[in-house]
Amino acid sequence: MAGQTSVNKTNTGNFFEDFRLGQILRHATPRTVSAGDAALYTALYGPRFAVSSSDALAKSLGYEHAPLDDLLVFHIVFGKTVPDISLNAVANLGYAGGRFLAPVYPGDTLSAVSEVIGLKETSSGKTGVVYVRSTGYKADGTEVLDYVRWVMVRKRDEASPAPEPVIPELPDAIEPDALGDAVPLLDISAWDGELAGSPHRFDDYQVGEKIDHVDGMTVEESDHMLATRLYQNTAKVHFNQFTEGKGRFGRRLIYGGHVISLARALSFNGLAPAFHVAGINGGRHVAPLFAGGTVFAWSQVLDKAAIAGRDDIGALRIRTVATVDRPCADFPDKDADGRYDPAVILDLDTWQLLPR
């Protein structure tokens, strides 16, 4: 028992030099999702969208069961990509082109694969931006989610040569006709506004309309760590106070996806009929969130669209802005120079589906 050390068995993550254009990464640890995950997701955020909450209601509309919350699916797929993509990330820069492609039910097993679709060294020479398209699958191969994200990743060695820069063309927004694959054709006559929490439907929302979601939710350290572990997301900055206490912020950083889920749950107050997040057009974590902060949110309808072949549902393009310790009755936003109000932490652009 000589005490030989094995550093090669631990995952130190990929550095910028380790990524190659076109590279395919099959991520570890497939995950069977269950009613247990759905219950925890409810406990973590308190969502009340009726379709994901009630089997009876979901079946009456045409689903097999209540589908899992879209963002729970997103976080689980995202979590799988972390050990391979962003363990050495300095920053998660953005999302684009996200689509939910099939309903996910308790019992489904999710796995994830990513393809490197862009690489660009930053001017400092110390980091580079990696663009990946990540896809979530069920065990039978059904695609459930597909999205692009780009992250700034440290170089292992600053002297490494820069790769040929390739920046993928990303859509400004998902085409409406590409939405809705995760929603079976619904018997929308079964839609019940009282049970859904709002008398409003697709036609009641107007482009330009702003909605203050009113309520605030304070985040505790325990909450965000439970959530992030539930997603098997291993990014160190969320969990390790010993190390983070000595770091840039002196505190654990909250997983950005936690903010997205909080904002979505808060948005029920004003957007109760928006039962499904069908697409993620773009998103930016404007500032970090720390435990003790209270998250508020407001939304604006950016666009409306019918979906070809679907007279049951329509799509609203919705921009959601989340803040910390700042109610949103006056819709805090960017100023004339494009600088965000200092309370803003999230700027998210999604397509959401509503009954017609």
Place this chain on the structure above:
Amino acid sequence: MAGQTSVNKTNTGNFFEDFRLGQILRHATPRTVSAGDAALYTALYGPRFAVSSSDALAKSLGYEHAPLDDLLVFHIVFGKTVPDISLNAVANLGYAGGRFLAPVYPGDTLSAVSEVIGLKETSSGKTGVVYVRSTGYKADGTEVLDYVRWVMVRKRDEASPAPEPVIPELPDAIEPDALGDAVPLLDISAWDGELAGSPHRFDDYQVGEKIDHVDGMTVEESDHMLATRLYQNTAKVHFNQFTEGKGRFGRRLIYGGHVISLARALSFNGLAPAFHVAGINGGRHVAPLFAGGTVFAWSQVLDKAAIAGRDDIGALRIRTVATVDRPCADFPDKDADGRYDPAVILDLDTWQLLPR
């Protein structure tokens, strides 16, 4: 994109003037309960009552499966009523006439309806008391729970005229023969005192007997928020430190039902055979609880009753008093003038069923 604001899509809750005698409110967001909710409930309170913990044991007695904890059902039904009944409540004044009417199993979908059965403006003219009977249903229409609560609700406009005062007649206690609907006829020969955690049965408890439940449980902010979100209870005072920090207490208030569940879980130590809460005769949240407090409890047997047609089970009427930061070996209670010991936070009167 003119930026038109929509306040009408957010729920500002009902004010006292919005309630009408006889009004029926169908509450939003039906909820399918699952083994995930049962696991979370166990993690939140640590209950050990055997019937709700073990499918095998519950089936041997005559249940289809282990039923969900009665109070989990109560909290979920209660949570649905909050956005319509008590979003503008100043205080939750009391409960009465509560009965559990059918066992609830994982997979059942719960929804709730309330009827306004009483209204009385308070002398200040700023608030009024609203009495509602709330009923929980399964998707097939089976009633699972029925109870009355009354809350003090703010008026929107102090100048609004007072309605004709109507105060419903409420029973001091549920009639024993009306108890037990949530318990199938049991093969009580299968009852196993060792597995149940106590050799005692119905006949071993005496009217007047007091039991100190000994143990204490400290509450963290994260715990009560997880619980209250699990119940999809949206009362703002539980979640928003930014606003509550500026408010009356400077802190988030803990949902009163959280205290009820803590006291019930603590009561296992002394009342292990009381496997089912069958009725809620009355209850009062004597004082608020805040995170960091340690909850203790004691109980007294107020009454005993056979149930017509049931020789498997008997009912104990039990008063449970919970305190904060105050052990209960000397049974802290009201003084001669009817003033509660300052440590008391809950005074609850229930019927509980035990094997004969």
Place this chain on the structure above:
Amino acid sequence: MAGQTSVNKTNTGNFFEDFRLGQILRHATPRTVSAGDAALYTALYGPRFAVSSSDALAKSLGYEHAPLDDLLVFHIVFGKTVPDISLNAVANLGYAGGRFLAPVYPGDTLSAVSEVIGLKETSSGKTGVVYVRSTGYKADGTEVLDYVRWVMVRKRDEASPAPEPVIPELPDAIEPDALGDAVPLLDISAWDGELAGSPHRFDDYQVGEKIDHVDGMTVEESDHMLATRLYQNTAKVHFNQFTEGKGRFGRRLIYGGHVISLARALSFNGLAPAFHVAGINGGRHVAPLFAGGTVFAWSQVLDKAAIAGRDDIGALRIRTVATVDRPCADFPDKDADGRYDPAVILDLDTWQLLPR
């Protein structure tokens, strides 16, 4: 209603004098485990071992479903023994001879029985050491887990005579051929290193090899209390800040098993292929852990063994050392005099199974 007090209905736990050699204790509250427990376990520790995470993967190897995490099973069985064995314990001294005997799946109901196999009064005359073999069962009688632990228990009365001392002979380690009963014969050709999170297998690990698990996990009060209640473990020191605040440490003690599960989850980084803890050779809680501490861990391969009749799997004997607020890159351990580095909190010796 005379107010007669009943102390005899509450569990004051067994004292040293209450134990008899050969005594059998059937513990209370059987527990049906579910996908909800699995989800909570994931949220509490973030384990990523693929076999317990994915039904699809587990089935492809030969399991009926994804088995529950071995340590979740351990904690639930352990929790049942607490009210009878260690409610009056001063210290949990050690574990030995632990074997996992059958896979546990959601829906199984677990119960526990203990036999007193040793007793020895300590020299102070105030306490004694109780050795018990505890066995966990499914409802059909299948044994799922068997282990010995010994605890120092207070005497009720210091004047009580000491029993004849009996110290059981305990194996230094489980015989390798006794391992693996909880793993069906696997179709190991279906093992997928990418999905499992590591290209390594049994043959890639060398006796003597040390692995720093790199990552750290900070523990919050809420986390460990949720976990310990999930296991229905009633040891008072974990939950009651009012009492513990006045006690030896001034704080709630974290359940030692929580540290074991944290160390196991951290060990994925370096031991990802070790999909099953098959045996617990020994274990010692070297020092207590308190909320706010960040847990790190390292492991060393003590031994390797084939298992008779199994060419699908091999066993590594692994010593895992956990620390608090102390990264493990230099493998903190005992010094030349056998004194532990002050940061060490756990020293655990297990057999773990890997694919060949």
